[in-house]
Amino acid sequence: MTPLPGTDASYWMASTPDTDYPGAPEEVSADVAVIGGGMAGLCTAWELVRRGRSVVVLEAGRVAAGVTGHTTAKVSALHTLRYASLRDTQGRRAAAQYATSQQEAVRGIERLAVELGVDCQWERADAYTYATDPGRVGTLRAEATAAADAGLDATFVTETDLPFPVAGAVRVGGQAQFHPRRFLLALAAGIVARGGRVYERSRVTGLHDGSPCRVTTEDGAVVRARHVVVATHYPVFDRALMFARLETTRELVLAATLPAEQAPRGTYITPDEGTRSVRTAPWPDGRRLLIVTGEKFTPGTGDGNEGAPDAASERFRRLADWLRQHFPAAEITHRWAAQDNTSTDGLPYIGPFHPGTRNVYVATGFGGWGMSSGALAGTLLADLICGERPEHAALYDPRRLHPLREAGPLLSQQATVARHFVGDRLRLASADDVAAVAPGTGALVRVGAGRCAVYRAQDGTVHAVSARCTHLGCLVRFNDAEHTWECPCHGSRFAVDGSVLQGPAVRPLEPRQVPGAPGADASETDGADGPEEGGRF
Template sequence: MENNDQNTNTGNPNYPDQSGITNPNYLKPNRDGANESLWQSFHSELSSQNPDLSLGRVYDALIIGAGITGLTTALLLQKQGLNCIVAEAHNVGFGTTGGTTAHINTFADTTYDETEKAFDAASAKLFATAINEAVAIINEHVQVYRIDCDFEWKPGYVYAEDSKQAKELDSLYQSALKVGVKVKETQEVPTPVSYEKAVVFDNQAQFHPLKYITGLQKEFVALGGTVLENTRVEDVETREEIHYAITNVKDIAAKNVIYATHLPIGGINPQHFLNAPYRSYVIAVKLRDEKYPDALIYDLQEPYHYFRTHVIDGQKYLIVGGHDHKSGHNDPEKSFRDLENYVREHYHVESVDYKWSAQYYVSADGLPYIGELPLAAKGIYAATGFNGNGMILGTISAKVISDMILGKESEFADLFDPARVKPLAGFNEIVKENADVAYKFIADRLSIDDIKSLNEIENGSGAVVEYKDKKVAIYKDNAGSVHALNPVCTHAKCIVDWNNSEKSWDCPCHGARFDIDGNVLTGPARKNLEKITVD
């Protein structure tokens, strides 16, 4: 690959190829975007099961979503003798787990100092305990089940480049020491970037996320568990303490339901207003000088960057992430350009081989929401608000929820209770920024001649355009054909925005995402965007 080339293989036949034609025979896309992640070179031999979902069978637990949260929860419950089933709308690892950078940390994006200020000192220490327990669970699963997932212990460095950042670093360092996390000051960081001050955390780790969750899936199935792919849960109804999940295949009955889907599906829930959707950007590059860092590295810039090395099929890659922003509010392609330019400024890049993005949610007070879902029937659980720490917080979510279902007391239940009310100052502004003006759109067909800005849309791209004082979501494929949609998100009626990098329509309010034909990819929406006939 030439020095300035970017990867043009989308790796996802659900999206347009270079001819602009989608593959009608492709049933199971790999992840929720057009860009291929580094992890997708791994191909699992496991396949979806086809159990008898006849009337009368009631599972102990239905887990919706087959990422790290869902499969860890399913395995923990199945190990205790419960009969569980996992329903995944697409395929295992389709969502954020398939797009993570897979850092395993003993510190989180919400610092212990921030946690103490928003809650108290005891809560900060309990948060640290939860994180350490999550790291231990992942390590235990890798060792006990002998999961070949490239798991490695690494030191984790955080550095400050100026005096302002040095104050932030001091806060991070002192608060980590206060809650008992192992960290020390250091003069040596394996980075070409100049810095004033740095600390290093011991016993951090990394792994291949799809290999890991496939290992969890294998053990879950071996214990009698069931995984259904291409099974979208449309709604959940409760009758006489039994929950009935209505899916595109068959209904599933269960005593407990766990939403491992970031936000719960279906209608509007308070959780939809306590979590803001963000996108994070990642590139994987080859270096000319082989100076790949053997560590996890983080800066304190705004926007921030983080680095690590991973070997795939004998080839080393420098994985670089960052430049996060609220979903649907910035230009994704600019985020990728800025990220690549930063890496080229400091590293001798031979080629950019992969680029992809993923979505996560930031909670109102910085801590995740884990437990019974407010305003829902008893026995319905959710886990969300992981910020950029989905691997560790998804894992501890599984432990908290499985303990609750098994009738065990969880020391973290109150801290992560979804019904708690502790909003941080400023979060209301996030909600306001997300509150796009919604309206009722009425049109079943439109004329291309009436769309004045249509010529401004390049082939292979999309935009929300004006049509007779209304908005229309338009995508032009590589052949110039027009795909028109009602831009009103089917979840909370906000207006979607075009993501030209992942080739998707993204809702800025609650993070629902749709493909070029309006089909739901991820998020709380369950109905597709309405198609509009084009004359």
């Protein structure tokens, strides 16, 4: 097969230095413990330290290296097609609150970048939601009207600076784009300069809600705090049952250099064609970096075999074909993927984690718009922790439940999980034995009554791990483009050695010995995907 285009790395990560904050010490105390060092977590920590609270940030990997380090980094209050639906389901007041809070978050990021004195390539850019299908024009006109009624500078247009015609678009002025990791590295340094503490490689595995709360890490560190904020993108604790109210999707990203005169000035997205998103960023030689996103899919649902239509590698190739067709002068440099969670009613969950807590808060469900929503979460959570309750707090409150509006998505999500949990166990394994797993590929291999997730490296080395996700036990599937194991139920992702790349799982897939692998012992292969404790708290 043709090699995938570009370097397998996020441009944001490749163009910034690594961080080296220490791990959490054995005992730590603070007013607030923030779990997660991405946009939402660091913005929350910043807002709290500037209000005089002592704060500890606990990051499982490196700050701004997870979801935020792989975003497309649009900073916008125009969230594809949000306002007409919100107005029709929750009323004009809710739509206005959403627009006002999101637009203030955009302005807040800009103010903070100036305050930090960071060159984060901040650029003002109009935001567009477009369609090429004339049948979508009515929907776009309705969205433009609803967004304008909500207070945004929104209009319906038929002309853009894209290099292809559109049937119509919603244009919202006063939006932006930036380099997210430059911004967040400066923000983390600012938090530490003001007395906050940032700890990396400190994966949280336990949370006791009390007075104080107690947070524990996989290395045995204990953090005691009056309040805890769970800002791990997908919550790593299940007591609020949010896994039943969140849908996880993954999108592929390609970056390519482009002559500056051919670069679109706005930021663009269409819900069509499995989503297509377009924006540009500065490039060192005066060209622009074109960033194209698309091919949305649920993690762990692809075939996993190169050449299959739904395999991640084939999705990358389709996206590359689209990019080259519409921007023929572009030269692809990088490829990566972004992951997002969407709530059952389409609005983020920002506020108290569940009805029974007074001390634990959460920020999740940003639906692909984590830059503005993450900044919004930082201010809103700091307000709530400090005893204030802004008018828009109820709109984002995780304890809300709209049975009529959410029944369909809730039932659909749980049916999908049940189908994978039961149905995947009835399917044949994707390889009969370890010998059938080709170098550079992975497959589920039947071992006795169970399955193992087996990856064979290019040098022939075999990595075998349990096929059961350590979150709630669904069987993982192989992503052939990123060489990862992914859970189709809630989006947990694991490296080929079983280590956790992305939650909600907090424990690795256990290593297994399989027949045909070096050092295998047949006595150790029984129950390959047998019972494991799920990651519930």
